[in-house]
Amino acid sequence: MSFTIQNVLIPVEGGYKIVNVQVEGDRISAIAPEAPIIGDAIDGKNKLLLPGFVNAHTHSSEMWQRGIIPPLPLELWLAQLYDFAPLNPDKIYLSALGTAVETLLSGGTTVVDHLVLIPGQELETIAAADRAYREIGIRAFIGPLIQDESLTASIPSGENLIEHAPYIRSTAATLQLMKDAIARFHQPEIGINIILAPTGIQLCSEALFKGCIELSKTHNLCLHAHLLETKAQKKLAQEKYGFSSVKYLQNLGFLTSHTSLAHCVWLDDDDITILAETQATVVHNPLSNLRLGSGIAPIIKYRQAGVNVSFGCDGASSNDSQDLLEAIKIGSILHNITDFDYRHWITPRQSVEMASMGGAKGLNMGDEIGSLTVGKKADFVLYDLTSLSLLPRTDPIGLLILGRPTQAVDSVWVNGKQIVAKNQVKTINVDELRKQLFEQSQWIEERNSQTMNEIESHYRKVMKLET
Amino acid sequence: MSFTIQNVLIPVEGGYKIVNVQVEGDRISAIAPEAPIIGDAIDGKNKLLLPGFVNAHTHSSEMWQRGIIPPLPLELWLAQLYDFAPLNPDKIYLSALGTAVETLLSGGTTVVDHLVLIPGQELETIAAADRAYREIGIRAFIGPLIQDESLTASIPSGENLIEHAPYIRSTAATLQLMKDAIARFHQPEIGINIILAPTGIQLCSEALFKGCIELSKTHNLCLHAHLLETKAQKKLAQEKYGFSSVKYLQNLGFLTSHTSLAHCVWLDDDDITILAETQATVVHNPLSNLRLGSGIAPIIKYRQAGVNVSFGCDGASSNDSQDLLEAIKIGSILHNITDFDYRHWITPRQSVEMASMGGAKGLNMGDEIGSLTVGKKADFVLYDLTSLSLLPRTDPIGLLILGRPTQAVDSVWVNGKQIVAKNQVKTINVDELRKQLFEQSQWIEERNSQTMNEIESHYRKVMKLET
Numbered sequence: 001m002s003f004t005i006q007n008v009l010i011p012v013e014g015g016y017k018i019v020n021v022q023v024e025g026d027r028i029s030a031i032a033p034e035a036p037i038i039g040d041a042i043d044g045k046n047k048l049l050l051p052g053f054v055n056a057h058t059h060s061s062e063m064w065q066r067g068i069i070p071p072l073p074l075e076l077w078l079a080q081l082y083d084f085a086p087l088n089p090d091k092i093y094l095s096a097l098g099t100a101v102e103t104l105l106s107g108g109t110t111v112v113d114h115l116v117l118i119p120g121q122e123l124e125t126i127a128a129a130d131r132a133y134r135e136i137g138i139r140a141f142i143g144p145l146i147q148d149e150s151l152t153a154s155i156p157s158g159e160n161l162i163e164h165a166p167y168i169r170s171t172a173a174t175l176q177l178m179k180d181a182i183a184r185f186h187q188p189e190i191g192i193n194i195i196l197a198p199t200g201i202q203l204c205s206e207a208l209f210k211g212c213i214e215l216s217k218t219h220n221l222c223l224h225a226h227l228l229e230t231k232a233q234k235k236l237a238q239e240k241y242g243f244s245s246v247k248y249l250q251n252l253g254f255l256t257s258h259t260s261l262a263h264c265v266w267l268d269d270d271d272i273t274i275l276a277e278t279q280a281t282v283v284h285n286p287l288s289n290l291r292l293g294s295g296i297a298p299i300i301k302y303r304q305a306g307v308n309v310s311f312g313c314d315g316a317s318s319n320d321s322q323d324l325l326e327a328i329k330i331g332s333i334l335h336n337i338t339d340f341d342y343r344h345w346i347t348p349r350q351s352v353e354m355a356s357m358g359g360a361k362g363l364n365m366g367d368e369i370g371s372l373t374v375g376k377k378a379d380f381v382l383y384d385l386t387s388l389s390l391l392p393r394t395d396p397i398g399l400l401i402l403g404r405p406t407q408a409v410d411s412v413w414v415n416g417k418q419i420v421a422k423n424q425v426k427t428i429n430v431d432e433l434r435k436q437l438f439e440q441s442q443w444i445e446e447r448n449s450q451t452m453n454e455i456e457s458h459y460r461k462v463m464k465l466e467t
Numbered sequence: 468m469s470f471t472i473q474n475v476l477i478p479v480e481g482g483y484k485i486v487n488v489q490v491e492g493d494r495i496s497a498i499a500p501e502a503p504i505i506g507d508a509i510d511g512k513n514k515l516l517l518p519g520f521v522n523a524h525t526h527s528s529e530m531w532q533r534g535i536i537p538p539l540p541l542e543l544w545l546a547q548l549y550d551f552a553p554l555n556p557d558k559i560y561l562s563a564l565g566t567a568v569e570t571l572l573s574g575g576t577t578v579v580d581h582l583v584l585i586p587g588q589e590l591e592t593i594a595a596a597d598r599a600y601r602e603i604g605i606r607a608f609i610g611p612l613i614q615d616e617s618l619t620a621s622i623p624s625g626e627n628l629i630e631h632a633p634y635i636r637s638t639a640a641t642l643q644l645m646k647d648a649i650a651r652f653h654q655p656e657i658g659i660n661i662i663l664a665p666t667g668i669q670l671c672s673e674a675l676f677k678g679c680i681e682l683s684k685t686h687n688l689c690l691h692a693h694l695l696e697t698k699a700q701k702k703l704a705q706e707k708y709g710f711s712s713v714k715y716l717q718n719l720g721f722l723t724s725h726t727s728l729a730h731c732v733w734l735d736d737d738d739i740t741i742l743a744e745t746q747a748t749v750v751h752n753p754l755s756n757l758r759l760g761s762g763i764a765p766i767i768k769y770r771q772a773g774v775n776v777s778f779g780c781d782g783a784s785s786n787d788s789q790d791l792l793e794a795i796k797i798g799s800i801l802h803n804i805t806d807f808d809y810r811h812w813i814t815p816r817q818s819v820e821m822a823s824m825g826g827a828k829g830l831n832m833g834d835e836i837g838s839l840t841v842g843k844k845a846d847f848v849l850y851d852l853t854s855l856s857l858l859p860r861t862d863p864i865g866l867l868i869l870g871r872p873t874q875a876v877d878s879v880w881v882n883g884k885q886i887v888a889k890n891q892v893k894t895i896n897v898d899e900l901r902k903q904l905f906e907q908s909q910w911i912e913e914r915n916s917q918t919m920n921e922i923e924s925h926y927r928k929v930m931k932l933e934t
Contacts, residue, residue, distance in 0.1 A: 015912045046905075064859055067866025071803060072814035101855065105873075132816065291869065293803030293812065321871035322699050325489025330797060336538060336760030340698075341932050345538035347762065347875075351805065385910075387567065389788065392531055392908030404788035406572075406873060434855050438513075441859030443852075446481045465808050 001025065001416065005382065008044025009409070010372055011349065011397055021049060022154045023378040026416035031374055042414050046057075047410055048396045050352060051371050052109025054359020055099075055324050057224075057262040057283040057312030059145065060113045061213075063095035063379050066320035068444065072452075073291045074230045075235050075459055077394065079451035081317060082151060087118050089128040092434050095316075096132035097399035101425050101433070103313070103320035106405075108381040109414045110139040110359065110369065112283075112312065114197050117144055119168055130185045130192055137419045137427045139379060141363055143197025143224045144181055146174045146212075147204050152455060154202035156235040158462035164364060175211040182219050189391040191415050193221070193363075200226035202233050208360055209252050222258045222364055225249075228271075229263035230294050232463060246271035253282040260362035262312060263288075264302070265295040270306045272298070281308040281362030286331035286352075287321075288314030298419050299345050300335045310359035325405055332401060348410070378416040383408050384423070389412045429460065468492065470884065471504045472849065475511025476481030477839055478816065478864055479610035488516060490845040493883035498841055513853050514877055515863045517819060518838050519576025519606075519846040520827020522566075522749040522791050524691075524729040526612065527580045527596060528553055530562035533787035535911065541697045541759045541785075542622050542926055546918035548784060549618060554585050559901050562783075563599035568604065568892050568900070569789035572598075573872075576846040576881045577606040577826065577836065578602045579750075579779065579800070581664050581691065581729070584611055586635055590651070591643050596661055604886045604894045606846060610664025610691045611648055613641050613679075614671050619922060623702040625929035640677040646689055649686050658882050660689070660830075667693035668712045669700050676719050689725045689831055692716075692778040695738075697761050698732035699930060713738035722747040727829035729756075729779060731769070739772045740763070748775040748829030751821075753798035754788075755781030767802045767811050777826035792872055795822050799868060813869035833868040845883040851890070852874050 005021045010031070020085065022030035022038055024430045029038075042188060048261065062081065069080045086092065095112065104110050111133070118125045126144055133140035150173045162164070169177075186194040196212040198204040204225075216223050228234055228245060237245035246267060249255050255278035264282045267275070281300050289295060302309050311331050313322045346354075359369025369379045383400060387408040390399050397440040402406070412420035420426050460467050472488045477498070489497035498503075529548065537548045553559065563580065570578050571872035578600070585592045593611055600607035610692075618816055620631045636644075645663060653661040663679040665671040683690050694711060695701055704712035713734060716722050722745035731749045734742070742749065749769050756762060769776050778798050780789045800820040806812070813821075827837025828931045836846045850857065850867060854875040857866050867875070886894050927934050 009910070016910060064861075066861060067815075067863070067870055068857075068861035071800075071814060072717065072809050076809070084703060098855070110682075193872070194833040207901050248900075286798070290797070290800040290803055293807070293809060294633055295804050320866060320869040323871040323873075326793070330757070331730075333538075336757055337762050340760070340930070342539050342543070343762060347535075347538060386518075386901060386905055388565070388904075391565075391901055391904040392533075393905060393910045394533060394535035395912050396910055398536075398912075399787060402787040403534055403783075404790040404793050406790075409471065430855065434853060437858040438853055438860060441861065443860045444862055445479070445862050445865075459807070462808070 002039030003042055003262050004039060005042045005044040005049060006037065006394050008047055008049045008382065009396065010049050016396070017239065018327040021085055021414050022371070026377055026380050028372065028374050030064055031372060034053035041382060044382065048383040048385065049372065049386055050381055050415065051201040051369065052381050052412070053107045053324050053328070053355040053358040054110040054112070054310055054363065055103045055108045055313050055322065056112050056260060056310040056359045057314055058099060058111060058322065058360055059315030060099040061116050062315030062317040063098045064091060064441065066316040068447070069317050074294060075232055077150060077292055077450055079227040079319065079455055083449045083451050084447060085116060089118065089124040091122060091440060092125050092128035093132045093407050096129040096435065096438070098437060099137060099316065100133060100136045100138045101430060103324055104412050104420055104425060105409050105423070106324040108324040109382050109407060110141070112141045112224065112363070114143045114144065114145050118289045123180060126185055128179050133192060134190065135428055136425065137168040137417055139191040139414050141193045141195050141222065142185065144178065145197060145199055145201040146178065146208065148208045149203045149205065151451065155234065155455065155459055156232055156239050156462050169386055171207045171211065173204055174208060175215070178215055182215065182221070186219065193222050194249065195222040197224040201240065201248060202236055206252065209254055213461050222260065223254060223256065224260050227261040227264050230314050231266060234266040243399045244268070244271055246274050250274050250278060258364035263294065263297065264365055265289055265297045267298065267301060272301055272307065275302070275307045276305045279308065281310055281358070283310050283362065284310045284331045285312045285327070286334050288318040296334060296338055298338070299331070300339045303330070308358055308361050310362050313353050313372060316343055329401060348398045352397055358411050362406055379414050381409055382411040394433055469506030470511045471502070471506060472511040472516060472546055473504065475514050475516045475849065477516050483863070488839070490883050491882055492733065493844055495839065495843055496868050498839060507742070509865050511849065515718055515850040515852055516839065517848055518823040518835070519831065519879070519881065520574045520734050520791050520822040521579070521777055521849050522570045522575045522706050522780050522789065523579050523727060523826045523829055524781055525578060525580055525789065526583055526750055526782030527563045527566040528559050528583050529782030530565050531558060531908070532784040535914065537785050541761060542699055543919055543923060544785065545618060546922055547916040550916040550918050551914060552583060556585065556588060556591040558907060559595035560599045561900065561907070563596040564603060564744040564895060565904060566783065567568050567600060567603045568897060569603045570688060570791055571790040571879050571887055571892060572876050572890070574848050574876060575791040576879060579608045579610065579691065579830070581610045581612050588713070590647060590911050593648050593652055599661060600770050601657065602895055603892065604884055606658040606881050608660045608689065609652065610662040611900040612666055613645065613646065613675065614666040615641055616672065618918065620690045620932065621703065622922065622926055623699055623706050632768060635789050636671055638674045638678065641675060642682070645682055647845065649682065649688070653686065661696045662689040662691050663693040668707065668715060669703055669727065673719065676721055680720050689727065690721060690723065691727050693717060694731050695733040696730040698733060701733040710923040711735070711738055712739050717741050717745060725831035730761065730764065732756055732764045734865065739768055742774045743772045747827070748777055750777050750779045750829065751798045752779045752781035752794070753801050754794055755785040758785050763801060763805055765805070766798070767806045775825055775828050776821050777829050796868060815865045818868045819864055846881050848876055849878040851877040858926065864878070
């Protein structure tokens, strides 16, 4: 299957250029003003072509609780999240589809799903997400969210000695689960990948981290984890190790050029140096970090230190959306208040680079996706520059990144296959998806979280909040 | 003209309720589950009705430059803005329409347009915006942006003695212009209002402020200005007065219950007390304050001190959009990182109150608009809760405010007149607007601003940035 997008605007050094973009099979075969038309001709006039962005960190099943969790910090928000998590693989399938649709319609072609597992139905959970991503055709990296410690262990103890209940699944069983998941679902050739994604130091033992590193080496898979999202986690690392969790992960060998780390809000300068040395990737989730009051990740410092940075939406109940363009916009302009010298501020072109190539590198795919380059996979997005939200004509990339694009995505291709046309997803029935999401939910304003009731007073005490 | 919205969800204390909302002429005549159907019956099933929001500060003609101005702080950004400002009233008409369309499709029913005037065509500029707002039917407060000092005067002098060129228009001529504008355009009965809106202390003389206050008293009009948007402006007030600009405006009598003040980023505790005492309204423009690196306005402190707060998009080249829901979302969650106690964080219901009633109060319209109340004007918005972006069903207001609603506005009424139906603006031809915006613009990546070249080195020196 071949096609050629004719007369389309692409960014080049210092401006834009009108070219033909030729695709043979799943790869870009030519990019040039006079490149011959092969296969179907697609009209690119008044449209902008960019490499697909990577939604580099999310938890798809959080979609079921978006909008409902009150303003709370991560530790208490998690209590609410887990008390009401969906327990049915059919729901996992629907929320994975929803996550993919919103990602595709906001410029994303790849999603990293740090997937919350239904206890006792772990492989069924992964199978449901796998099915959704295969059907819709988005490139997916599924990282089953694994841990071997209980939720209360993620909150610093302070001066108290707290007994934590044992986690529902042993370390060995968890690693076996990952082996099974890899054997059954890892199919990079069709765009479905399994990654090793321990939750983070707050909920994982050393044995679990080591097991993940081992599996990553054996199967050549990426590593992924949360890192220093909250002040409480920084405090916890001091309690657990007596030193920084970044140093801890480096010592274990968890930080590599194919490791991506979500959040990275509370790193100090020494930690940043380690990230730069190990070539690990920071996944910036600005909306979640604001929503949960986690803080502002020092993205300008990361860039200055040479650390690779990408963008993620994070799960839909800490955002509460999967609009990648919104995450990119806010994750770019947010840092203008952290550094008074505007010469350090992120430009829209740099944001595009972070969202595409930055995301690709973090998934060890920098040679395959992330830029409009002959020989790379045809993972790209065509934006309609006659959309009201991209008018009047000024700098198309400036307006795409700094504005609020609405219905601006005309078409999306992944692996050379067209998934979106005329702003509509073509591979699944979105009306049916809406119908199912509607029927399997109900309006509600408040819920009572038992776990939240149990841990709130300890949280307030240890975080030195008024009681 | 009467109508009744049947079986629609509205928020009530502690939850939601399904009611009929009856409108006679331009006012709400009943809200009750069993209210009889009068006039046209409109199906409100699976829809949420909320009072219209107020886009409480924008500059419509900035739409022509959205996306094109690089990441710069206000003072240098302004140089770029003014070097390329549109000089044709036809363009003012189009950008006012564009501003209104985006405001309406993101929940707004009222816009405050701090309107940049074309030199020598001041009344023609106001006439163009007036025509646009009358045609589309949005409630508008037009505040011609007036000043009597030149742009260079807005940058602190530091240790230099700088000569500023006289401004192009005298104080007396400016006040006469405002008298003419009031006589010709102020028609509150049809929803078009003129307000007195000196730029701010950085560009206005005492005589201009006093003249505005006088006219406001004579004609019972609102006052509006920028206030302490940047650190440079705080420095400038010290240079000019030796004390805070809030104290200065209070002394003049500019701060009243019908005064709204855009930005308010750099106020200290004494300033906040003055705002609370005078009952002036803060207009929070979070996206602009991030984009220009101005800072985070202390909104939680304002709320704790009892200061009324509303939301604005600010002009479209410092945002770079007019999506009011985005401004509300970011302006709500942004403050979670400024106060570690989550019990102080803004809830989605409080955000709705600020966006509607907060905006209404700042325009001296608290008795007329801002809530779903029998007797008030029918200025309200019907949201489609079957939009993918508002699914699954959770807390509708939570998801509307914290999510990223897309095509979620089903219908909008202003003054009892329907302006939007099925997510389409009905009063003007939006395709024709897009065509005009397209034809009267061109893609470009960079421009060379003469004024920016002239002032940048002085700005860097006085703001103590590396040279």
